[in-house]
Amino acid sequence: MATQMHQHEPEVTVRDAFWMNYFQLIKKEMIPFQWAVLNDKAAITIESERDDATIPTEKSHVIENFKVAAGLKAGNHYGWLFQDSDLYKWIEAAANIVAIEKDEELIGLIETTIDLLEQAQEEDGYLSTFYQIDAPHLKFRRLFESHELYCAGHLIEAAIAYFQATGSERLLLVADKFIACIEANFGDEDGKINGADGHQEIELALVRLYELTGDEKHLDLGSYFLEVRGQQPDFYAHQLEENDRKGLKQGPKPVINIVYHQADKPVIEQDTARGHAVRLVYMAQAMAGVGHHKQDEKLIGAAKKIWDNIVQKRMYVTGGIGSTVRGEAFTYDYDLPNDLMYCETCAAIGLLNFSNELLKTETDSQYADIMERLLYNGIISGMALDGKHFFYVNPLEVDPQASALNPDKSHVKAKRPSWFGCACCPPNLARTLPAVGRYAFTQKSDEVLLNLFIDSELAGEQAGKPYTIRQSHTFSEQGRTLITVEKASSEQLSLGIRIPYWAENPVLVVDGEEAIADIRNGYTYVTAKAESTAIELTYTIAINELEAHPLVKADKGKVALQRVPFIYCLEEQDNGKQLHLLALTGAIRPRFRSDMILGDIVCLEAEGEMHVMEDGWQDTLYRVHQKPQTTPKKLTFIPYYSWGHRSLGEMQVWVDKEDAHV
Amino acid sequence: MATQMHQHEPEVTVRDAFWMNYFQLIKKEMIPFQWAVLNDKAAITIESERDDATIPTEKSHVIENFKVAAGLKAGNHYGWLFQDSDLYKWIEAAANIVAIEKDEELIGLIETTIDLLEQAQEEDGYLSTFYQIDAPHLKFRRLFESHELYCAGHLIEAAIAYFQATGSERLLLVADKFIACIEANFGDEDGKINGADGHQEIELALVRLYELTGDEKHLDLGSYFLEVRGQQPDFYAHQLEENDRKGLKQGPKPVINIVYHQADKPVIEQDTARGHAVRLVYMAQAMAGVGHHKQDEKLIGAAKKIWDNIVQKRMYVTGGIGSTVRGEAFTYDYDLPNDLMYCETCAAIGLLNFSNELLKTETDSQYADIMERLLYNGIISGMALDGKHFFYVNPLEVDPQASALNPDKSHVKAKRPSWFGCACCPPNLARTLPAVGRYAFTQKSDEVLLNLFIDSELAGEQAGKPYTIRQSHTFSEQGRTLITVEKASSEQLSLGIRIPYWAENPVLVVDGEEAIADIRNGYTYVTAKAESTAIELTYTIAINELEAHPLVKADKGKVALQRVPFIYCLEEQDNGKQLHLLALTGAIRPRFRSDMILGDIVCLEAEGEMHVMEDGWQDTLYRVHQKPQTTPKKLTFIPYYSWGHRSLGEMQVWVDKEDAHV
DSSP states (O other), X not given: OOOSXXXXXXXXXXXXXXXXXXXXXXXXXXXXXXXXXXXXXXXXXXXXXXXXXXXXXXXXXXXXHHHHXXXXXXXXXXXXXXXXXXXXXXXXXXXXXXXXXXXXXXXXXXXXXXXXXXXXXXXXXXXXXXXXHHXXXXXXXXXXXXXXXXXXXXXXXXXXXXXXXXXXXXXHHHHHHHHHHHHHHBSSSTTSBOOOOSSOOHHHHHHHHHHHHOOHHHHHHHHHHHHHTTTXXXXXXXXXXHHHHTTOOOOSOOOOOTTTTTOSSOGGGOOSXXXXXXXXXXXXXXXXXXXXXXXXXXXXHHHHHHHHHHHHHSBOTTSOBOSBTTTTBOOSTTOOOTTTOOOBHHHHHHHHHHHHHHHHHSOOHHHHHHHHHIIIIIIGGGBOXXXXXXXXXXXXXXXXXXXXXXXXXXXXXXXXXXXXXXOOHHHHHHHHGGGXXXXXXXXXXXXXXXXXOOSEEEEEEETTEEEEEEEEEEESSEEEEEEEEEESSSSOEEEEEEOOTTEEEEEEEETTEEOOOOEETTXXXXXXXXXXXXXXXXXXXXXXXXXXXXXXXXXXXXXXXXXXTEEXXXXXXXXXXXXXGEEEXXXXXXXXXXXXXXXXXXXXXXXXXXXXXXXGGTTOSEEEOOOOOEEEXXXXXXXXXXXXXXXXXXXXXSEEETTOOO | OOOSOXXXXXXXXXXXXXXXXXXXXXXXXXXXXXXXXXXXXXOOOOBOSSXXXXXXXXXXXXXXXXXXXXXXXXXXXXXXXXXXXXXXXXXXXXXXXXXXXXXXXXXXXHHHHHHHHHHXXXXXXXXXXXXXXXXXXGTTSOHHHHOHHHHHHXXXXXXXXXXXXXXXXXXXXXXXXXXXXXXXXXXXXXXXXXXXXXXXXXXXXXXXXXXXXXXXXXXXHHHHHHHHTTTXXXXXXXXXXXXXXXXOOOOSOOOOOTTTTTOSXXXXXXXXXXXXHHHHHHHHHHHHHHHHHTTOHHHHHHHHHHHHHHXXXXXXXXXXXOSBTTTTBXXXXXXXXXXXXXXXXXXXXHHHHHHHHHHHHSOOHHHXXXXXXXXXXXXXXXXXXXXXXBOSBOOSEEOHHHHHHOGGGTTOOSSOOSOBSSOSHXXXXXXXXXXXXHHHEEEOSSOEEEOSOOSEEEEEEETTEEEEEEEEEEESSEEEEEEEEEESSSSOEEEEEEOOXXXXXXXXXXXXXXXXXXXXXXXXXXXXXXXEEEEEEEEEEOEEEEEEOTTOGGGTTEXXXXXXXXXXXXXXXXXXXXXXXXXXXEEEEEEEEEEXXXXXXXXXXXXXXXXXXXXXXXXOSEEEOOOOXXXXXXXXXXXXXXXXXXXXXXXXXXXXETTOOO
């Protein structure tokens, strides 16, 4: 077991009030809450994420499943095939919280779960409670849906996080044993299974494990799973046929959609974002990671094509991805319906990590732009401000009546439920948000990038000597960023500071003197030569009315408001019912507001108008067109992430703009 | 067997070129074509009506099913539980064609099918091939889905049509025998099944049989099925539980949605249109019919509430109904998405018959307005101009890319397929269109209504003496209608002529003298006193830009064009791709066009503009809003029913209107 760190993830201490509030929510609310859920002790109603009677919603049963697998209890498996991953994500979340602030009680809980995992794990390293309990004859034999390697991936990520937080190798040993089992069973040698999991995840986890340990076999195994994917489009179907031939009982024949699995052609030939959105971005992150470490330009190029396709043609303005609930999937270029979309929280997290991975390879602020857009909008919208309610689907337009009465929108919730039958998103948030510092900086061999404007401190190392970079920010009418670089080495340190698209007229002052901006790839560079360098960046904060590409039908004639990284929305609570009858006509002003529920937020107030519904409409559905009557109306926008916390009502991101029509 | 007619359906001879073309299509193309399909001899690909692997699409097998049931062949049942109704509708269609023009060969074919039905029918009258062949132990025991009474209803309607066309009682005898079987099994007496079919149809068929025969037992049985519906909301579930208790094998437990079946509460308490659209309108037609004949004001009132709810809040501008594919159902008031809707052809036909039924009870031109809107738009759009291709779903906005790549729209076809796995719609069109004359006039005890402007002749009877009413029309820039009433009786005849909403400034001339319009309930009345009365009605034909109620989100800022009863649409063929970038800005003119494919049609040409897509959009999805650039563009509209006949492309009914935004 290698414990020496091969490649550091940035060690960042976050001091930003906005994010520290999330850390506290996750520590105080979410982790204990999810622990209770995993143990079936939470007094909650588990809600189905959409109108589908086959979704298991009775209980979580995760700990019970492991106990049954360990032989500590009798019983059957309950829940999804990937139910185990809920626990692994919980461990990763808890470990990331421990990394922020040591917590012996939480470490104790994690240790208990590791005891259980050790007991449940089989001699050969296999660990997947469903197959252990209910279908041992089908281990690794139904990879299109089994999620065995997907769960292994989350186990690996949990083990990395626990090691990074505590230095303990216990969970890494469990993961290593499972990896040995996987290596013994998978590969292109005769007698081995030559294929990959239907849900990508182990690939990216193996890249991360390689980064931690430097052990090439992990990178090679991750690379293998990428390479084998889509080489034999019939692989999953063949597995099922082979099971039938061998007389292995496996239930009715399923319909396998290999595009959904991104398994219809080799990954390097996949140049658009297709199929299940979470799977796609997990796969693409692994492509970028393997490509980076193996210096495989083809793989990096393929990953970039996918990224470009997403952000240039298939991403909502909140960073959300996935245009349809059917297959939780991408559809086609510019198809971004606001009221039907999926925008799964997990997919947004996946796109964050994918973007971050590409940034390691290529210095370009566009990756950080998207990371920021995701973190402040489409990701945190997934969690309520109480830390106890969650969105799986993050809509851009909601009408509670439609969610209740039009089954095409049964997946579009108007309130965050407390838990889901498929509980992938809440623990994904819990593991990601405490690690937000990871995205604030990127350390490269020849430069450090400051990506996100988060009050924080990076502790790095240069030529064997330590350095720190501190950043702090003010975003009132005017923006001001202070950065201090302190270093022990006498060598120069090149710091790239991202100039975000919302910062206008930036002025850079280094050690008290205005500096000529040296902007490359969206970053302005400062070379720190002295022991201590003080950098000040000031800029005007624009309030943007964003418009979408003309081929996005759903947004025609509409704009979305944005200030600093926040996308805004209208809510019924502030603007009344029938938000679609409102239009933006005039000036927009920020208003700082301390809201009982929403906390300290910056609202946007705008001049607008409302379509007046005349009396004649009572019993009439269609009539000869008359010029519409309008009345002036003040519009109030709140940050998108904070919607859905007050009374049940309509919400809308895109709003009609008076002059935006042809 | 009563063969004396109790209440005449109007005997109308249609001479209208527009409709006679459809009669010919149905006679020459559709009836032989469907006959081949029913016999599995048509060389066609049967298309699934939506993306659902469980839909049977291999073949029709209808005749084979009857042969197996009759013991003439060995084999299993294939197809839907309601597959038998395909044959019954075919017979009704063929009979309606025979009624127009005697055709011995066709009569011969019908007689052959009656031979087969007689052989397949069991001793006690039971006739439902699926249950006879594959599940005799479940006869009448799974009414939520069995369609046994639904098929009986179509058998009755076929028998009526065949009797009316030929005077033959052969099929009526088969129907009567089945009814006797149903009467023996259903009712509120002990030991009988006290419930109704999951799919309404027999109710309306029994009303029609009562009208033909005057036999009260048919009206009472129809009335019973309406009354029992929804009295015991658990009825369908109880049936399945009882089967389990009795050890009757019946497969996995289904999810039963009693709102889908309109069985959650008594029908007279159902005041909105909910659930499966076809079922709802079939039920409501029966409510209006039973209410009319039993003079049950409550039942009529309930039917009217449903009708009002549909046409005032839940109907597309084409007359189409059903806002979602999931459950082929209504959703909620003003929820009318143009690209997701269902608008099943059968539902449009059902609404036509429901409206016609209410018109018998209440003289009000609104019913005829809707009948006309349906016939000229949402019904005939279901059949291609070649008579060989059909829409199940009649969308108001189509993008072939969306249909292919967004699974939420897999049911929205951009081309009419030749047949469907569920073949309810094509034969429904085939039986309805030849009977279009039935809707042109309504005969009441004290008046005759001229509802539809179709060149035709009504042969009626007054005080035991014959009369005829002939109507003929010209719709060029100016509209002109000539009506001649000739009667043998010396009594006065009161004729109400509907003034349609598209006829402006009507001028009425009776026997050469301008008459003062006596308009009541949307009809202008002429009292024919002499043996012969000549009536001339002239009017201006308006081209209307219709707008939808402001709460119809999907139509905000848009208009739909209408001339005479036709609703118009834009097609890519005439206007290029990206129809959503077009807007109407100026005058609209009719243009008479003889099109190779579309035939003689009146197009509408309008001044419009197109949103110009600047170069900057290449790799950008969102940008800061700029005032849109436009370029003038001539827009060409064709009648909605004729869309989808040329190259595969986009179609759009609702188009942006320059001044229609707030």
